[in-house]
Amino acid sequence: MAERGSGAAARLGASAGVDQTAVRRANLARVLDEVRRGEVVSRADIATSSGLTKATVSSLAAELIDRGLIRETGLRRDGAVGRPGRSLELDGGGITALGLEINSQYLAARGTDLAGRVIVERRLGFDAMRADPETTLDRLAAIAREAVTELSGTGSSFLAGIAVAVPGLVDAETGRVRYAPNLEWRSIPIAEALRERLGDDVPIVVDNEANLSALAELHSMPQPPADLVYLTGEAGVGAGLITGGRLLRGAGGFTGEIGHVPVDLDGQVCGCGRRGCLETKIGLPAVLRAAAPDLADQDVDPQEQAHALRQRAEDGGPEAMAGFDEVGRWLGIGVSVLVNLLNPEVVVLGGYLGTVAPYLVPAAMRELRERSVAGDAAVCRITASTYGFSAAVRGASSIVIEEIFRDPLRIPAAEKAAG
Amino acid sequence: MAERGSGAAARLGASAGVDQTAVRRANLARVLDEVRRGEVVSRADIATSSGLTKATVSSLAAELIDRGLIRETGLRRDGAVGRPGRSLELDGGGITALGLEINSQYLAARGTDLAGRVIVERRLGFDAMRADPETTLDRLAAIAREAVTELSGTGSSFLAGIAVAVPGLVDAETGRVRYAPNLEWRSIPIAEALRERLGDDVPIVVDNEANLSALAELHSMPQPPADLVYLTGEAGVGAGLITGGRLLRGAGGFTGEIGHVPVDLDGQVCGCGRRGCLETKIGLPAVLRAAAPDLADQDVDPQEQAHALRQRAEDGGPEAMAGFDEVGRWLGIGVSVLVNLLNPEVVVLGGYLGTVAPYLVPAAMRELRERSVAGDAAVCRITASTYGFSAAVRGASSIVIEEIFRDPLRIPAAEKAAG
DNA sequence: GCTATTAGTTTTGCCGCCGTACTTATTGGA
C-alpha cells in the first residue's frame, strides 16, 4: 500500500482534471523510453515489453516519428523466421537543449540534441567573484547566444529549453538564486535576467549545481538507481539527493546542505562561524592542509588543485597517505549520516572528492560499514563521479532532455504539407 | 522542468501500459478527495474546483455512491437563488480498516471506517521482549480476530486491509522485520505469519512505527504539508520522513535512522558501541538522567516516565529546567541536520519528546535558527505530536484508508439486483 | 405565475486503447 492521497495534485488547488491526453502522454513517453534504452527495438518488441497492443504501439510510434523524436532504421535481419521487424531508434537531431553553468571560476555552456550528442561545448575562465552579477549575466547570455546559433546552425532545429546550474541555494520555482556564498550573490533572479537578455520564447530553469550533477550522474548509469546521493566537494561541500527516482527538493528547495552538519563540536572554526562542520574536515582547503600543506593557501582553480592533490597521492608520500586516510574517515562519517537517513543505493563523489576518490574510499567504507545502523543491508557503494567537474553543465542540458522524455508532447508535430 | 523520466514505472520492466481506467481512477480519487476535504460539497462545486465538467463529475459521483464511498445528504439550502445543490459527504460506514501495533510494552489495535470513525480500539500491556515472536504474533492475531469481528459486527462490511506498525527496520515490500532492537527480533516475516493466522483474503502490510506515525501526523493537519519530519523519542530515537508528499523509503526501506548520528564524538558510549550518538543526548534515558535522575533506571512504561517527566517540568524545579534546556539544545542540533538535508516544512515531535515538547522547543528553535544554512528561509516550525503515543496505530489504520482514497476502485461496486 | 439563476442529466462527439482480422515479409521444407 502506498502513502498519501492524490496529494500534490490536490494541493495545487483548482483545475487539472485528468483526461485521455494524459494517457496518450504517458504511453508516448513509455514507447520513447523503450526506444532509448534498447539498442535495437521493433514495434513488436515494445508491444510485448510494455503490455500495449501492437496496434497501439504502431500509432504511438507513428506520432513519435511525426514529431521527429524517433526514426525507422533498416529492417532487422537476424535470420529468424517470420517477417523481420523494422527497428526504431532515437532521432532528435533537430531537437536541442542548452545547459549553462555559473561557477566562481568559469562560465560554461553545453548544447546537445535529443540523443545526447554534444553539438556545442564552451568553457570560459571567468572570475565571477570580482565581477558583479549584471556583468556575469551579460557574459553568460553572450555565451548562450553563441551556443544557440551553433545549435540551430545545422538546419531547422527546435530548442526545447535552457537550464542553468548555480553553486548556491536556488528557488527552482522562480529561478532565483537566494544565496550563493562562493559568488557572494544574494537574491538574484537569474531566470528573469536571462529571459530579458535572450527573449522569453524558450523555457529557462535554474537549479542548484549539486542537484543537476546528481541527475547527470544518475543518467550516466546503465540502470539508474531510484535512490542516489551526489556529494560534491570543492571549497564547500554539498549534496544532491535523489530519492524515489526524483530530486528531493524540500519545502523551499534548500536540501542537501550537508557541509555544515556538525561532526566535531570541538573542531576547527568553519567559515560559517560554528565549529567542526563537515566542511572543515573534508572541504578542499582542509584536505590540502592535511595531505599537501604546501599546495594550500594558493588562490588557484580548485580543479587544478584537485589534480595536484591526486598527483601527490599517486606519488604515495607518507604524509599524503596519512592525510587521505584521515579525510577518508571523516568522509565516511559524513556519508554514514546520509546513509542512515536516506538509505541510498549509491553515493557518487564529485568535485575534488571524485578526483581523489580511490585514496579516500577505503577508509570511508570502513567507517561507513561500522556506522550503518541497518548493518550491511544498508551499506551502499561509494563511487567516483563519471563526469568530474563537468557534471553540473551536463546535468543542466540533460534535465531539459529528460523533460522531453517525460512529456514528448512538448515537441510540436511536423506541419502537414498542404494539398 | 521535472526530473527523471518515466523512471520507476519503466524500471519495473514489463507490463502495465496506461489505459483509460487510469484516468477514471485518478478522477474518482480526485472527486472523493474533494468530498473529504470540503465540509459541504455539491457536484457543481467539485466541477468548478476540479476543472472537470458537471457531467463527468455526476458520473464519477454516481460510481462512488454505488461503491459506498460517498452518499447524498439533503439539499443545500443557503438562500441563494437557483436550484440548490445536493450535498455529498463521505459514507464508507461499511468500509473498514484495521491498524495493529507491536510495541515492546504493549500490543494495540484500532479499527476505523472510511471516514476515520473509530469502531474498535484495544490496547493490551504485553512484554514482547520476554515472550518469543511466535507467542507475540499469536496474541496479536487473537486481538486482530476480535477486532475484525467487531468491525464486521454492524452489518455487512468490507475490510479493506490490515497494517502493522513495528518498532524496527522493516522491509515493507515483503512485510518482514529485519531488525527490531527493542524487541530483539531479527528477520521475522510478520506479514506472512499473520496471513497464516488470519487467512490471506485481506491485504496485510507492515511498516516502521516512525513511518506510520509520520503519516498519522501528516493527515491530522488541515493542510498536509508535502515535506514533514516526524521525530520520535523513547528508548531510541528515530524519524519518519515525508518528502514531496510521500514516505521516503530509500533503497531498502532503512531511512530515518537519526538516533546514531554522531553529534559529540567525545560523548558517552551509546548502546550501539560508538560515542556521542544523538540518542545518548536526547533519548529518554539520557533525559531522565539530565532532568530527573531519580526517575531513571526504572523499568517502567516509557509513557508513564514521560508523564512523570512532564510533571517535573511543570513543577519547574531548577534542575529539571536546566536539564530540559540542555536536551533542547541537542534536539536543535539533531533537527538542524534534518532541516539542512531535507528542508521540511514542519518537524513533529512524537513519543516522550512530544509530551515534554513545550520545555524543549524554545532551546531547540534557538539552536536551529543558528544552524540553518539557508537562514530563516529554511527554518521550520517544531510542533508536538497531536496523537502522542497512539500515533503509530493511527498511522497503521490510516494508511489502509489512504490507499482507498488513492484508488477508490479497490472497493467493489454494489452487486446489481437481479431482474 | 413568470423570469433569472443555478444544479444536475442526457446526448452527441471525439480521443485513445483493445481485440480481431488482415496484409506483408521472411524462413524453410516439399
Added chain:
DNA sequence: TCCAATAAGTACGGCGGCAAAACTAATAGC
C-alpha cells in the same frame, strides 16, 4: 518453385471515458 509456418505491422470496429452543449429541475425574487 511453391507453399506452409511464423512473425511484424496495419485496418477496423468496439468500448470506456471526458467534453460540450442542450435540456430538465428546483429554487429566489418579483
